[in-house]
Amino acid sequence: MKHITFHLDFISPYAYLAFEQLPQALEGLSYSVAYRPVLLGALLKHHGQLGPAEIPAKRAWTYRHVLWLGQANGIAMELPASHPYNPLPHLRLALATSTDGDINRHVAETIFRDVWQGGGEAGDAARLAALAARLRLQRDAGGEEVKARLKANTDEAIARGVFGVPTCEVDGHQFWGFDGLAMLRDYLRGNTWFDGPDWEGAPRRPALLRSSNR
Structure with a gap:
C-alpha cells in the first residue's frame, strides 16, 4: 500500500476540487492518505510567486476555470462571497483537531465544504464559530502549539520543494x-516511466536566461 501526503490550504479552489475528486481518481488502487494543512501564502512568498487571485486577468480565468471543473466533474461548488480571504482561522481549526500535523478526511471535508459550498463569507466570525462547534477540537485553535504546527508543516513542505497546493507526495514524487x-494514478499503477530519464532529467534541463532589460 502506498502512502500519500496531500498538502492543502482551504483557500485554494483547486485543492478543494482535488480533495473531492481524489477517491474517484484513485478508485481500485490501494493507498492511504495524510491530509496536511500548509499556508499557501508562505509557499508562494518563498518561491517568489503571486497567487492566481493576485493577478487580475488570471483571477478571472481561475474562477471561471474552477467553476467549470466543478460542473464538469459533478462537484458541488460556489465561490465564497469574498476571495481571497484569510485562511489562517480555517487552517488552525483543522490542526486543532489533531495531535500531529495531519488531519483526517472528515475534518478536511467539513472545512472545505463550509468554504466552497453555499457562497457565504468564509471569514465571517459567526460561521467560524459554528464550524468550530462542528469539529472535535483537541487543542486551542488560537494557541501557540497549533500556530507552531502550521509553521512547521509549511516549512517542511518548502524544504521538500512543494510550491503550491494541492500537492500529493508519494515516494518522494510530487x-x-x-x-x-x-498522473498520480498512473504512478500508483506502477508505470515505469516514472523511473526513466524524462522524470529524472526534467529538473536538470538548462535554461536560456533572458535579461529583464532587453
Whole structure:
C-alpha cells in the first residue's frame, strides 16, 4: 500500500476540487492518505510567486476555470462571497483537531465544504464559530502549539520543494494540481516511466536566461 501526503490550504479552489475528486481518481488502487494543512501564502512568498487571485486577468480565468471543473466533474461548488480571504482561522481549526500535523478526511471535508459550498463569507466570525462547534477540537485553535504546527508543516513542505497546493507526495514524487491526479494514478499503477530519464532529467534541463532589460 502506498502512502500519500496531500498538502492543502482551504483557500485554494483547486485543492478543494482535488480533495473531492481524489477517491474517484484513485478508485481500485490501494493507498492511504495524510491530509496536511500548509499556508499557501508562505509557499508562494518563498518561491517568489503571486497567487492566481493576485493577478487580475488570471483571477478571472481561475474562477471561471474552477467553476467549470466543478460542473464538469459533478462537484458541488460556489465561490465564497469574498476571495481571497484569510485562511489562517480555517487552517488552525483543522490542526486543532489533531495531535500531529495531519488531519483526517472528515475534518478536511467539513472545512472545505463550509468554504466552497453555499457562497457565504468564509471569514465571517459567526460561521467560524459554528464550524468550530462542528469539529472535535483537541487543542486551542488560537494557541501557540497549533500556530507552531502550521509553521512547521509549511516549512517542511518548502524544504521538500512543494510550491503550491494541492500537492500529493508519494515516494518522494510530487504531483501538483487538480490535473495532477491522473498522473498520480498512473504512478500508483506502477508505470515505469516514472523511473526513466524524462522524470529524472526534467529538473536538470538548462535554461536560456533572458535579461529583464532587453
